[in-house]
Amino acid sequence: MTALVLRHDGPGTVTVPGPRRRLIGLVVALAALLVLLALSVMIGSTAIAPSVVWDALFHPSDDIDQFAIRDYRLPRTVVGLVVGAALGLSGALIQALTRNPLADPGILGVHAGASFAVTVAVGVLGVRDIGGYMWFAFAGALVVTITVLGLGSTRRGQSPVVLVLAGVCVGAVLGGAREALQLTDPDAFDALRSWNAGSVVGRPLDLVWPILPFFAVALVLAFAVSGPLNAMALGDELALAQGVRLVRTRVFAIVALTLLAGGATAIAGPIGFVGLMIPHVARWIVGPHQRWIFAYSVLLAPILLLASDILGRVVMHPSEIPVGVVTAFVGAPVLIVLVRRTKASGL
Amino acid sequence: MTTTSRRSGSATAAMFLSAALVLTACGSDGGDADDKAGETHSVTADNGTIEVPVDPQRVVTIGNTTLPFIDMGGEPMGVTDVSASELGLIPEEQKATFEAATNLGASADQVDMEQLAGLEPDLILAQFPESEFEPLEKRLESIAPTVFWGLGTEWKAFADGLARAGDVTDELGEQKAEFESKVTGIQETYGEIIDDISFVNLDRWASSDPGTYSIADFGCVEIAQDDIGMDFPEAAEGQDPLGWTSLPFEQLAELSEYDVITYPVDAEGRPTEPFAPVVETNTWKALPAVSSGRALGVFCPGNNSYGPVLQYLDSLDAALATLPAKE
Known part of the structure; x- marks a missing residue:
């Protein structure tokens, strides 16, 4: 990876790696992800021999350790x-x-919408299991983001600044309403305390599969708008001059990120720093090319999440730390170091 | 009514309260309520020695004193809220008593002080976290004599203190006699079976993180361990209770070392709603204790007064009766 570090050759000049190096970097990231996937299956709060892990995956039996x-x-x-x-x-x-x-x-209010919906589901409707309130979280994230999109739209289309302001305002309102509900309903408070920590534990795959089609749609949309987003990084006027359809690009991008963030939050609860930090790392490696940034982000973010989850399983043995807590501890210092080392993470 | 009274220090607390609960009658011992009107005696609890009416007529209960006081026949005029799940476990007549009282707020720190003062109570009985009592202490004591216990108080000492302060000792005496009888019965019937068996008690609460459970060493299991003599794992001296640690389901396999597992069930014998995800796992089903019929569901409606504890003992008795002899 060090071969891909950006070099500052002088004021105002930044050397970015070429396509070949970007591709090599992508392969390295993929290899690292595969290693993390293997480690995630092998390391846990219970010591299980690698041979049992192998048998559990390829020669399944009713051995109690294989169930783990x-x-x-x-x-x-x-x-x-x-x-x-x-x-x-x-x-x-x-x-x-x-x-x-x-x-x-x-x-854009994704977390606020999901959290509020889960609070209503638990506190008002009496939903107790994660399979029940996961869909409320997803719906809450979608509805709130669409609301923010509506509030953030002006006659001239969507302005990024107005969108962000609308998201912050809606998030603040929903946050207050959520806290009021939680204070009057201890059960909702308990459920949200756990959910808000952000965790990948106790999420059966049966609950994950239905979300995957939404992710697939979002993935296609995201890469479809990566080119126009490159042009928009230079400013709306220049993007328009290059034939970019601003409104359509923004709508596609918002739909994609809402499906992705809403689905992820619905499954695991709000997990901070991953969505903030990983694009910085990707941008630091590949420069301002959205398609490459997207590809790197898709590979690097699970590496961070899996590494954090593995760490959370062993540092407090026999208990575990939710992955959302670990990503905050790991992510914040790393982000600070990265931002201080190079200007490449700026947009 | 699932006060998480810790085992550590519970014996000390019991001795302390038993010894410190001093009643100094200032008047006659006459049973007539009129004779006792205006008379006071001193009661010692976690907030010191308090002068309270011998025959309180307008009692307010705050926090964990509400259901135990009602369980002993008390009729509070003001109460703080009790969760629906707790309320669903008590007899109908006790529920009616609770609902007839004025609700003063969701919890101790949310008591409507103006409304409380308006009730003109002659005694306030309170049990909730010590940290919450300090800011409320002066305000409560300005309204009526207040007897306070922290959550670390051992349940029998708490019941004794509550009964004496609230003048419901007659019902308590009957409950204690029944308790002793049931404990002795279980010891005599199953003593030989349980002597060589290692037990582990599991629990899971509505607040537990998904995919986690706990080895619970507080609550009703303390009665099985301390009064009946069953062998359950417990925290080392000076350490936090085992039940405070959430364990991932992955560690269920480590329970194979225990002969018998006890787990929480509802009044109908079904695993409690929070615990149900545990019994649905393949790991649970593969545990030797489970596959050999040595996983015992036990109903624990509460462990802060004798009424629910008696129900627990009945359930434990029935569960132990299904235990096959150890091979």
């Missing part, structure tokens, strides 16, 4: 992969869309 692999480690690994990729890509999308390096998916 198939029923717990494998699902959380798949959840980490899917949620990580979704958060990374949605973060790259929101930063490109708003041309704001500090933007993350929560800025």
Whole structure:
């Protein structure tokens, strides 16, 4: 990876790696992801021999240790992969869309909408299991983002600044309403306390599969708008001059990031820093090319999430730390170091 | 009514309260309520020695004192809220008593002080976290004599103190006699079977993180361990209770070392709603104790007063009766 570090050759000049190096970097990232996937299945709060892990995956039996692999480690690994990729890509999308390096998916009210919907589901409707309120979270994220999109639209289309302001305002209102509900309903408070931490534990794959088609649609939309987003990074006027359809690009991008962030939040709860930090890392490696940033984000974000989850399983043995807590601890210092080392993460 | 009284220090607390609960009658011992009107005696609890009416007529209960006081026949005129799940576990007549009282707020820190003062109570009985009592202490004591217990108080000492302060000792005496009888019965019937068996008690609550459970060493299991003599794992001296640690389902396999598993069920014998995800796992089904019929569902409606504890003992008795002899 060090071969891909950007060089500052002088004031105002930044050397970015060529397509070949970007591709090599992508392969390295893919290899690292595969290693993390293997480690995630092998490492846990219970010591299980690698041979048992192998048998659990390829020669399944009713051995009690094999259940630990198939029923717990494998699902959380798949959840980490899917949620990580979704958060990374949605973060790259929101930063490109708003041309704001500090933007993350929560800025459009995704987390606020999902959290509020879960609070209503638990506190008002009595939904108790995660399979029940996951869909409320997804619907809440979608409805709130569409509302923000409506509020943030002006006669001249959607302005990134107005969109962000609308997202912040709606998020604040829903946050207050959510807290009021939680204070009057201890059950809702308990459910939200756990959900808000952000975790990939106890999410059966049966709950994840139905979300995947939404992610697939979002993936196609995201890469479809990556070219226009490159042009929009130079400003709306220049993008228009290049024939970019601004409104359509923004709508596609918002739909994609909402499906990704809403789905990820519905499955795992709000997990911070992944969507904020990973696009910075990707931009640092490949420069301001959205398609490459998106591709790198899809691979790098699960690496961070899986590494954080593995760390969370072993540092507090026999208990575990939710992955959302670990990503905050790991992500914040790394982000600070990256931002201080290079200007390449700026937009 | 699932006060998480910790095992550590519980014995000390019991001795302390038993010894410190001093009643100094200032008047006659006459049973007539009129004779006792205006008379006071001193009661010692976690907030010191308090002078309270011998025959309180207008009692307000705050926090965990509400259901135990009602369980002992008390009729509070003001109460703080009780969760629907707790309310669903108590007898109908006790529920009616609770609902007849004025609701003063969701919890101790949300008590409507103006409304409380308006009730003109002659005694306030309170149990909730010590940290919440300090800011309320002066305001409560300005309204009526207040007897306070922290959550670390051992349940029998708490029941004794509550009964004496609230003048419901007659019902308590009957409950205690029944408790002793049931404990002795279980010890005599199953003593030989349980002597060589290692038990582990599991639990899971509505607030538990998804995919986690706990080895619970507080609550009703303390009665099985301390009063009946069953062998359950417990935290090392000075350490936090085992039940405070959430364990991932992955670690269920490590329970294979125990002969018998006890787990929470509702009044109908079904796993409690929070615990149901545990029994649905393949790991649970593969545990030796489960596959050999040595996983015992036990109903624990509460462990803060004798009424629910008696129900627990009945359930434990029935569960132990299904235990096959150890091979």
